[in-house]
Amino acid sequence: MSDSNTTNFTSPSIFILQGVPGLEWAHVWISNPFCAMYVVTILGNLTILFIVKTEPSLHEPMYYFLCMLAVTDLILTTSVLPKMLSIFWFNAREIGFNGCLTQMFFIHCFSTVESGIFVAMAFDRYVAVCDPLRHSTILTKPVVAKIGLAVVLRSGLLILPQPLLARQWPYCRTNIIPDLYCVHIAVVNLACSDIRVSSYYGLALLFCLTGLDMIFITMSYTQILTAIFRLPTTHARLKTLGTCVSHFSTILAFYIPCIFIVLTYRFGQNVPLHFRVLIANLYILLTPTLNPIIYGVRTKRIRARLFSLFTQKGI
Incomplete structure (x- = not known):
């Protein structure tokens, strides 16, 4: 394994993933919470998929979107965590050039898919909340399927x-x-040519995709909150408000973290590198870990189904 940072090449066969710069000595300790979060992500999202599949009463738009989110979280974390843990535990830092580009695509594609599912x-x-009488006629199964397909196609084609672009740049500085x-x-920061096209395209995706998604989500929850405060009883308002606050959180x-990562990589030269890397990894892990808890365990019908499964098995 070569760690040279002066290797000259135009098409590297491998890259070297450094890990957490400056905290290499703590890799084993850092791996413990990351591994625990990955286990929770896998078990939680597989449980959500199993419960929705086996319970016909949950075959509704909300739970279909939840299943899409679960599959996205599983793909997103699995594209990163196995390699990350191999770095922590075995110092296996090499990754092939094509493997690196493939991982890049999966990370950014399914992060964008997740953003689209949040909008849906x-x-x-x-x-x-705002038009309950028309919910079943607006969000039919074919409409839900088309929304899911549109989210995936949007992400894949734009990412x-x-x-x-990264593949076409010559790399002559370092492979670390x-x-x-x-x-x-x-x-692309490792390339030894003008990468402004890649940089500007990445920023355009951030503001046009992520920015628009955030605007749509904010508009939806603003309307939802307006409707909540019109509910007749305090109990109903607090119950619905608690659910919306947890979802929005x-x-x-x-x-x-997504916006923080993109902006600090481009403009935050004074941000410590190890801090930036840790935040980036929390971005990959935190939401997939929280989603099964916030959208699953806190959902009454899923919780009831889960408890019934344990009761039937005598647990």
Whole structure:
């Protein structure tokens, strides 16, 4: 394994993932919470998928979107965590050039898919709260399927140029990526040519996709909150408000680190590198860990079904 940072090449066969720069000595300790979060993510999201699949009463738009979110979280974390843990535990820091670009695509594509699903879920809640009588006619199964397909196609088609552009740059500075995975801007920063096209395209995606998604979500929850405060009883208002606040908090936990990471990689030269890398990894792990809890365990019907399964098995 070569750690040279002066290797000259135009098409590297491998990159070296440095890990958490400056905290290499603590990799084993850092791996413990990351591994625990990954286990919770896997078990929680698989449980959600199993419960929705086996319970016909949950075959509704809200739970279909929840299943889409669960699958997205599983793909997103699995594209990163196995390699990350191999770095922590076995110092296996090498990753092939094509493997790096593939990982880059999956990370950015399914992060964008997750953002789109949050928009769809916010729209579902908006219709359910603000226009409940038309909910079943607006969000039919074919409509839900088309929304899911549109979210995936939007993400795949708009993210694909990122690895394609990264592939064409000559790399003659170093093959060491100061991170735990192949994030787009960290890779193209290693190129020895003008990467403004890649940089501007990444910023455009951030503001046009993530920015618009945040605006739509904010608009939906603003309308939802307006409808909540019109409910006749305090109990109903507090119950619905508590659900919306928990959902919105999870959404913020996804978007705030995302924006922080992109902006600090470009403009935050004074931000400590290890802090930036840890925040980036929390962005990948935190929301997939919270989603099964916030959208699953806190949902009464899923919780009831889960308890019934344990009761039937005598647990």
